[in-house]
Amino acid sequence: MLYSKLFGKTSKTSKQYDTKNAALLEQAGFVRQLMAGVYTYLPLGLRVLNKIAAIVRQGMNEVDGQEILMPILHPADIWKQSGGWDNVDVLFKLKSRADKDYALGQSEEEVVTPLIKDLVTSYKDLPIKPYQIHWKYRDELRAKSGIMRGREFLMKDMYGWFKDQNQFDVFYEQIKGKYLDIYKKVGLTAKVTEASGGAFSKKISYEFMVLTDAGEDNILYCEDCDYCVNQEIAKDKGSSCPKCKNKSLKPAKASEVGNIFDLGNKYQESFNLSFLDQDGKKQLGVMGCYGLGISRLMGVIVEKYNDEKGIIWPEIVAPYQFHLLHIGKDENVIAKANALYKQLLDRNIEIMYDDRDISAGEKLADSDLIGIPTRILISAKTLLQDSVEIKKRDEEKSSLIKISDFLKTI
Amino acid sequence: MLYSKLFGKTSKTSKQYDTKNAALLEQAGFVRQLMAGVYTYLPLGLRVLNKIAAIVRQGMNEVDGQEILMPILHPADIWKQSGGWDNVDVLFKLKSRADKDYALGQSEEEVVTPLIKDLVTSYKDLPIKPYQIHWKYRDELRAKSGIMRGREFLMKDMYGWFKDQNQFDVFYEQIKGKYLDIYKKVGLTAKVTEASGGAFSKKISYEFMVLTDAGEDNILYCEDCDYCVNQEIAKDKGSSCPKCKNKSLKPAKASEVGNIFDLGNKYQESFNLSFLDQDGKKQLGVMGCYGLGISRLMGVIVEKYNDEKGIIWPEIVAPYQFHLLHIGKDENVIAKANALYKQLLDRNIEIMYDDRDISAGEKLADSDLIGIPTRILISAKTLLQDSVEIKKRDEEKSSLIKISDFLKTI
Incomplete structure (x- = not known):
């Protein structure tokens, strides 16, 4: 991509x-x-968001998820049937011209459960785990924290049905992993955190928490083992770790990047769904839901990977792998940079080329702000040695490398 | 994919x-x-929808479109600013808990124009053509025709800004092509049809029409040349073609699968957007919008490609390229089918394998209904000759081919 042509600088x-x-993604031209x-x-x-989505999609396919796409616009009756119409305070509601009531999807249990009822009849077809990657809507009184707490956000939501608690539990461990x-x-360390089942369930649920000051959750975690609990349900906040007993729990701010729930048979009962077991008897089975916030994950990655100059994208989610720029107005330098850009494009390398006629300082500052992992700099000085200067965004040092050698290593 | 495991049969x-x-997509297990x-x-x-979207995306990138993703949830003020809040009858409106007014995107001029104002200042940056592939919402009084006329539908919408009418016109021809x-x-022949600019513009717009009885538009077209006009704006319905003068125009039902509009400077005026020309003077430039219905296209393809047995997908949008099935309970047959499935998967061939233990008649009927382009059948009879029977969905004849030869041709 030529930076001079890019929509959003x-x-x-x-x-x-x-x-x-919020600051870095807007200033660097990723979102508005x-x-x-x-x-x-x-x-x-969008490139970053799609890369995160692709990683999540691959993970879901690896645990035998089946990707579908459910509507955002829901008829009110399914929400009335589950009780959510009156109980879910963040549900956006609207009326059509013809005076029909609708809701905007904030979770899709109300859509997917009737779908299962329609498509699956026998225990033999379980477990079954449809999922989607789609936009969700929450009528938040206070949306904040950039793309971390949105009224509109991209989420992966998987729903699973199991013939019994044992089959459910086996998958619960698999999806946790x-x-x-x-x-x-994507470069984050998440803690599996015990939390309340919320509006969905009376059972304990698990949240996946990344420690970050921008987070809005308060957790207690053990520095010795992997125990972690949401302060909302922690009983003895000053006591030692209930798991390893070694240390007292430490408080921290964290951001929730996923959650998994044991929904038991709530929705089977609401929607009169059952499966036939080996004896032809109706059984409710066990249902779970497994959420993972994709736009939020993008926000958390930025909270974690930045310095005073800008973003430092992990390679796997970076919008491009290389950021090429030339310094100075020397025609030969510009020609060499143009040629290298073309060579890298021909090799299908993900490259952004800052071809603008602006000062070196501005170009270098922009490249640090945008945070592409590897910077390739061409100047009259580097060309004296037929070289480019390579610098990783997350390292201080740079190195000269012959252009011919550089092309070989790629 | 093993058909026995597929979610949605x-x-x-x-x-x-x-x-x-509507009938075939539901009965064959593509949508609900x-x-x-x-x-x-x-x-x-979803596989078909994604394939159509990928073809459209590639096309838009080829004309220097830049993919972005705009919100579905809009603040009311932008719609009030353009006048759409009171004038667009299909606009879904809603209120938040905090009593704020929102609309659901049915088109995104109101979002993208302020974005251009924020991001582009100079004529030198024109033309610029951001686009998105995203869900849209229309409060239709009567939604009908399956996925062809939805309240929620997937659309590609591109918006272009040009420094003058000439630059606009050059791109208008390019995008038409x-x-x-x-x-x-994707297997369709569309007619470029003159139509009214609708609520958007007083100028003539162009609709892309595919002749189909399921369509809800009425057009008049010339059988001799490419002239085509929407009956809504046709002046002399009985007269001869105004372009070639050879024939009288023929009426037909058609479905609109795209439209392109010259929006002039309507939105620049609404949002106080201008560009600086070479003399530093403010100019409004010319704006266009270019829509292409992706979910509708999927519906129209099915209307066009089917027979009494089911769908006949064109290869380029088919969910899978091969539909493998075995007939009979012979263990050797099943083992050979399993082995072939694995070999094809290893070669990254898009294959659906109907591994169910049901009658041959049911399997063959299902494979015709689903409409995957090439059927591979293994039975005790074909194995007598170490062969599989290959049949194209759109041909009557089938042919035996040695398994080893078949693997070589793939």
């Missing part, structure tokens, strides 16, 4: 931001806020 | 459908209706 604003992700909690993803931002893998892949 | 329903796409005009895409349906290419790729 860096900008300096005097706007006040409540979090680093339409209103609190609602964002447009510009080309750079898969979630931790996914966070690790 | 074929079903026989006694439901009445108004169109073939949640309410009139609102559908869930099951795994097979690109649209025709895209329709051709």
Whole structure:
């Protein structure tokens, strides 16, 4: 991509931001806020979002999830049937011209349960785990923290049905592990945290928490073992770790990047869903839901990977892998940079080329702000040695490398 | 994919459908209706939708479009600013708990124009053409025709800004050609049809029409040349073609699969947007919008490609390329089918394998209903000759081919 042509460049604003992700993603040209909690993803931002989504999708397919796409616009009756119409305070409600009531999906149990009822009849077809990656809506009184707490946000939501608690539990452990893998892949360490089942369930649920000052959850965690609990349900806040007994629990702020729930048979009862067991008897089975916030994950990655100069994208989610720029107005330098850009494009390398005729200082500052992992700099000086200067965004040192050698290593 | 595990199989329903796409897509397990005009895409349906979207995306990138993603949830003020709040009758409106007014995106001029104002200042940056592929909402009084006329539908919408009418016109011709290419790729012949600019513009707009009885538009077209006009704006309905003068115009039913508009400077005026020209003077430039209905296109493809047995997917949008099935309970047959499935998977071939233990008649009927382009059948009889029977969905004849030869040709 030629930076001169890119829709959405860096900008300096005097706007006040409540979090680093809000500030950096706007200033670096990844997103634009339409209103609190609602964002447009510009080309750079959409590339990152799609990369995170692809990693999550692959993970869900690896645990035999089946991708579907459910509606955002819901008829009111399914929400009345589950009780959510009156009980879910963040549910957006609307009326059509013809005076029909609708809701906007904030979770899809009400859609997917009747679908299962329609499509699956026998225990033999269980477990079954449809999932989607789609936009969700929450009527938040206070949307804040950039893309971390939105009224509109992209989420992966999987729903699972199991013939019994044992089959449910086996998958519960499997998906816990898969979630931790996914966070690790994108550069985050998440803690599996005991939490309340919330409006969904009386059972304990698990939240996946990443420690960050921008988070809005308060957790207690053990520094010795992996025990972690949401302060909302912690009983003895001053006591030692109930798991390893070694240390007292430490408080921290954290951001929830996923949650998994044991929903028992709540929705089977609401929607009169049952499965036939081996004896032809109706059984309710056990249902679970497994959420993972994709736009939020993007925000948390930025909270974690930045310095005073800008974002430092982990390679796996970076919008491009290389950021090429030339310094100076020397025609030969520009020609060499143009040629290298073309060579890298021909090799299908993900490259952004800052071809603008602006000062070296501005270009270097922009490249640090945007945070592409590897910077390739060409100047009259580097060309004296037929070289480019390579610098990793997360390292201080740079190194000269012959252009011919550089092309070989790629 | 093992058909036995697939979420969403074929079903026989006694439901009445108004169109073939509504009937076939539900019966073959591609979609499920949640309410009139609102559908869930099951795994097979989502694969087709994604393939169409990918073709459209590639086309838009080829004309220098830049993909972004704009919100669905809009603040009311932008719609009030453009006048759409009171004038667009299909606009879904809602209120938050905090009594704020919102609208659901049915088109995104109101979002993208302020974005351009924020991000683009100079004529030198024109033309610029952001686009998105995203869900749209229309408060239709009567949603009908399956996925062809939805309250919720997937659309590609591109918006372009040009420094003058000439620059606009050059791109208008370019995108017309690109649209025709895209329709051709997915197996459709579209007619460029003169139509009114509608609520958007007083100028003539162009609609892309595919002749189909399920369509809800009435057009007049010339059988000799490419002239085509929407009956709504046709002046002399009985007269000869105004372009070639050879024939009288023929009426037909058609479905609109795209439209392009010259919006002039309506939105620049509403949002006080201007660009600086070479002399530093403010100029409004010319704006266009270019829509292409992706979920509708899927419906139209089904209307066009079907027979009394089911759907006949064009290869380029088919959910899978091969439909493997075995006939009979012979263990050797099953083992050979399993082995072939594995070999094809290893080669990254898109294959659906009907591994169910049901009658040959049911399997063959299901494979015709689903409409995957090439059927591979293994039976005791074909194995006598170490062969499989290959049949194209759109041909009557089948042929035996040695398994080893078949693997070589793939």
